[in-house]
Amino acid sequence: MCPLPNTSSPHSSRVSRLVESLPPSGIRKFFDLVIGREDIISLGVGEPDFATPWRICEAAVYAIERGQTSYTSNRGLIAARNAIAEYLQNRFGVEYHPATDLCITVGVSQGIDITLRAIVNPGDEVIVIEPCYVAYRPMALLAGAEVRMLPTYMRDGFQPDLERLESLVTPRTKALILCNPNNPTGTTYNRATLEGIADIVRRHDLIVLSDEVYAELTYESEHVCFPALDGMRERTVLLSGFSKAWAMTGWRLGYIAGPRDIVEMAVKVHQYSMMCAPIMAQYAAIEALKHGRRDVEEMVAAYDERRRVITNGLRAIGLPCILPSGAFYVFPSIAHTGMTSEQFCTELLNQTNVAVVPGNAFGESGEGHVRCAYAASLEQIRTALDRMGDFLGALRPLENHALAR
Amino acid sequence: MMSRTVLQLVRAEGRLSAPEIAERLGITPAEAAAEVKRLHDEKVILGYRGIINPEKTGEDSVLAIIEVKVTPQREVGFDSIARRIYKFPEVRTCYLMSGAYDLLLLVEGESLRQVASFVAEKLATLEHVSSTTTHFLLRKYKEDGLIIHEESETERLAVSA
Ligand SMILES: Cc1ncc(COP(=O)(O)O)c(C=O)c1O
Numbered sequence: 327m328c329p330l331p332n333t334s335s336p337h338s339s340r341v342s343r344l345v346e347s348l349p350p351s352g353i354r355k356f357f358d359l360v361i362g363r364e365d366i367i368s369l370g371v372g373e374p375d376f377a378t379p380w381r382i383c384e385a386a387v388y389a390i391e392r393g394q395t396s397y398t399s400n401r402g403l404i405a406a407r408n409a410i411a412e413y414l415q416n417r418f419g420v421e422y423h424p425a426t427d428l429c430i431t432v433g434v435s436q437g438i439d440i441t442l443r444a445i446v447n448p449g450d451e452v453i454v455i456e457p458c459y460v461a462y463r464p465m466a467l468l469a470g471a472e473v474r475m476l477p478t479y480m481r482d483g484f485q486p487d488l489e490r491l492e493s494l495v496t497p498r499t500k501a502l503i504l505c506n507p508n509n510p511t512g513t514t515y516n517r518a519t520l521e522g523i524a525d526i527v528r529r530h531d532l533i534v535l536s537d538e539v540y541a542e543l544t545y546e547s548e549h550v551c552f553p554a555l556d557g558m559r560e561r562t563v564l565l566s567g568f569s570k571a572w573a574m575t576g577w578r579l580g581y582i583a584g585p586r587d588i589v590e591m592a593v594k595v596h597q598y599s600m601m602c603a604p605i606m607a608q609y610a611a612i613e614a615l616k617h618g619r620r621d622v623e624e625m626v627a628a629y630d631e632r633r634r635v636i637t638n639g640l641r642a643i644g645l646p647c648i649l650p651s652g653a654f655y656v657f658p659s660i661a662h663t664g665m666t667s668e669q670f671c672t673e674l675l676n677q678t679n680v681a682v683v684p685g686n687a688f689g690e691s692g693e694g695h696v697r698c699a700y701a702a703s704l705e706q707i708r709t710a711l712d713r714m715g716d717f718l719g720a721l722r723p724l725e726n727h728a729l730a731r
Numbered sequence: 732m733m734s735r736t737v738l739q740l741v742r743a744e745g746r747l748s749a750p751e752i753a754e755r756l757g758i759t760p761a762e763a764a765a766e767v768k769r770l771h772d773e774k775v776i777l778g779y780r781g782i783i784n785p786e787k788t789g790e791d792s793v794l795a796i797i798e799v800k801v802t803p804q805r806e807v808g809f810d811s812i813a814r815r816i817y818k819f820p821e822v823r824t825c826y827l828m829s830g831a832y833d834l835l836l837l838v839e840g841e842s843l844r845q846v847a848s849f850v851a852e853k854l855a856t857l858e859h860v861s862s863t864t865t866h867f868l869l870r871k872y873k874e875d876g877l878i879i880h881e882e883s884e885t886e887r888l889a890v891s892a
Contacts (some may be wrong), residue, residue: 357890370890460892509892545734627735631755638754681889704755 348464352687356671360681367710369636369698370681372509374573374654376628378610379621382572385613386606398605400597402430402581406608409615410581418541418551420559426586429593430603430611434539434567434580435461437592440599441535441563441582442469442501444591450500455486456689457657459509459537463689471500477691480659483648484513488522495526501533504552507540507652510688510697512633514652517550524555533588534562539580540653542571542622545630547651553584560585563592568607570653571622572614577607629654632700632707639711640698643718654701657685661694663721671696677720678713737766738775746779784879785871794823794839794868795846798832799854800861809833812859821849832864843867 353372360366377383401407407424414420422428431437442465446452452471454462455478466473474494478484491502504523507514515523527534536552553562567580582592596602633656637649640658647658660670667684674680683699685692700707734756741747749764756763770776785792801812809827813834817825824837836854840846846865855863871879 351892353890353892357888360889363889366889368887368889371887372891373887375887627739630734631740634757635754683890 344467348467351460351464353460353683356668356681356683356687359672359675363675363679366675366679366681367702367706367713368681369700369702369707369710370683371699371701372655373575373701374570374625375701375703376573376625378573378577379614379618381617381621382574382610382614386577386610389606389609394605394609396605398430398602398608400593400602401428402603403605403608403612406430406612407581409612410583413615414551414564414583418549418554420551420553420564420583422583423586427589428581428583429589429596430608431567431580431582431596432578432600432603433569434537434565436596436600437565437567437580437582438462438465438503438535438537439469440592440595441565441584441588442466442471443595444588445501445533446471447500449498451496451498452500453491453494453502454689455491455502455504457484457510457685457692457695458503458505458688460687462503462505462537466503472498474499475689475691477689478511479691480646480648480657480695484508484511484657485515485519486523488519488526491523492526492530495530495532499530499532501535502527503535503537505537506552507538507544507549508655509540509653510655510683510685510692510695511648511657512650512653512655513648514544514547514549516547520550520552520555524552524558527561528557532561534558535565536562537565539565539567539570541566543626543629543654544652545626545633545650549652563588568611568614571625572611572618573625574607574610574614577604577610579603579607579611629700632702632704635704636698636700636707636711639708640714643711643715645714645718654699656698656700657692657695658698659695663718667693667696674714674717678717680710680713680717737763738770741767741770741776745781782874782877786879792839792841793843793846794837795850796866796868797836797838797850797854798864798866799834799836800832800863801834802859802861803833804859812857815857816854819849819853821846821853 404424407428410428411422411424414422438461446469448470450471451474452466453474453476455476463473476486476491476494478486534552541549553559553564563582563584565582568574633650636656637647640647645658645660647656650656660667663670667686671682671684683697685695685697737752740752749760752763753760803809804811813825816822821838821840822836823839826835828835838846838849840849850863850865854860873879
């Protein structure tokens with residue numbers, strides 16, 4: 327019998343050292359704690375609580391009935407690309423040629439992957455603004471980039487400090503990843519911030535990956551699409567998809583839109599690693615874009631009400647937070663409890679069965695915060711708030727004790 | 732993005748307290764209360780009803796959809812005959828329709844016989860009613876936007892990115 331290779335060694339050559347060195351997703355770690363518990367109220371979920379609108383499901387069922395079960399062209403069905411191009415033009419005023427500037431992907435997740443692989447050369451640096459979605463940094467590292475983090479803070483409304491951003495730019499900086507509206511902070515970048523970023527991008531000749539998967543979910547002002555800013559169309563790869571606004575997370579469908587030279591390279595990666603996105607989901611997406619507006623508006627109206635209820639509720643139980651203007655997350659500070667965000671979430675879960683996500687899962691500057699998703703019913707939100715209030719009430723004597731010492 | 736109006740919210744969800752409306756729409760409780768009062772005073776909101784799954788009440792009432800053809804009258808058109816009909820408490824709903832008939836009624840009774848006799852004695856005998864067609868309702872699948880036999884929901888992961 328041949329001996330098993332030593333898999334426990336940190337420097338085993340059996341697996342990729344790069345992959346091995348990536349930290350496991352903080353969300354995953356927390357997920358393992360939650361699994362198997364009953365009666366959980368979860369504000370930890372990064373996906374809509376709505377089912378996919380029926381008209382969209384029905385379009386996919388019809389596609390299957392017609393025998394539409396094959397591969398599509400690598401970039402996706404031309405009808406779907408046409409629908410996306412038309413949508414981007416009408417909704418955000420950005421123009422993409424369906425034949426050359428678009429590629430339909432398996433979610434924004436895959437869009438991030440193929441875009442980074444399409445642009446990064448060894449030694450290139452990518453700037454990521456934190457706290458942010460968990461995939462950016464690992465994806466950039468896997469593509470061979472070095473990653474520079476720009477922290478943002480609640481005191482600045484989680485808007486990036488432009489001077490600090492510029493100070494991170496080196497001659498090797500290749501790209502900047504933006505997420506607007508933001509997961510996990512619920513922030514939307516205001517026009518001044520975006521113009522400021524565009525200015526830096528122009529002066530240092532950077533490429534922007536603009537993750538706008540939450541673009542439809544804004545509550546206070548119209549979404550500003552980054553490539554619509556002056557000169558940014560040619561420097562930006564727009565990443566978006568259907569998961570959030572159309573409640574289609576399980577369909578795994580997104581797209582990239584950008585300058586044709588970059589998109590062409592991304593398509594090359596896509597054609598070898600993915601072939602194409604699932605055809606039924608592409609038919610569903612056509613329906614979503616053509617006839618799904620009212621469904622989106624109804625969901626947005628519900629999120630809008632919930633964000634006020636949860637923000638008021640969190641403030642009332644003593645957790646400072648910014649009223650989110652986009653996505654479906656609110657990111658309160660728990661710093662005054664003296665706990666780390668992981669301790670807070672673990673204790674909250676153990677004592678009250680309410681799940682929220684530790685802020686440090688989204689980068690170091692997320693420490694001291696927790697992410698609460700309001701993609702849950704008002705009733706669940708209110709019950710969760712009550713339980714969190716009791717939890718915090720029970721902590722208070724401890725806090726006072728800590729202060730007295 | 733525009734928030735819903737008080738009217739849209741109440742239409743979708745029924746009676747809500749002023750503080751609840753205020754919190755959800757981002758207005759003050761006084762504004763919410765004033766708007767609800769106005770909607771009531773101006774009879775924009777006529778009332779509130781519960782939506783019930785009839786199979787769970789144990790009651791055996793009978794519902795019929797009745798198509799009614801009428802001869803419109805000079806000056807008053809359909810309104811006068813419609814009023815004569817909708818004033819009966821058995822008539823839960825009464826619409827004027829385009830197409831092959833004129834009035835569509837939803838009539839409720841305790842038994843088939845009761846509904847049948849309402850049609851035969853009250854409705855069909857009215858002077859301007861020229862014919863009726865009665866359809867008894869067998870099962871409700873969806874009522875005013877709510878699905879009555881909803882399949883179980885799929886489980887989402889409790890935590891995800
Ligand atoms: C900012 C952001 N980008 C991308 C994704 C992944 O989206 P998709 O389902 O399209 O892969 C998420 C999901 O949580 C997200 O929050």
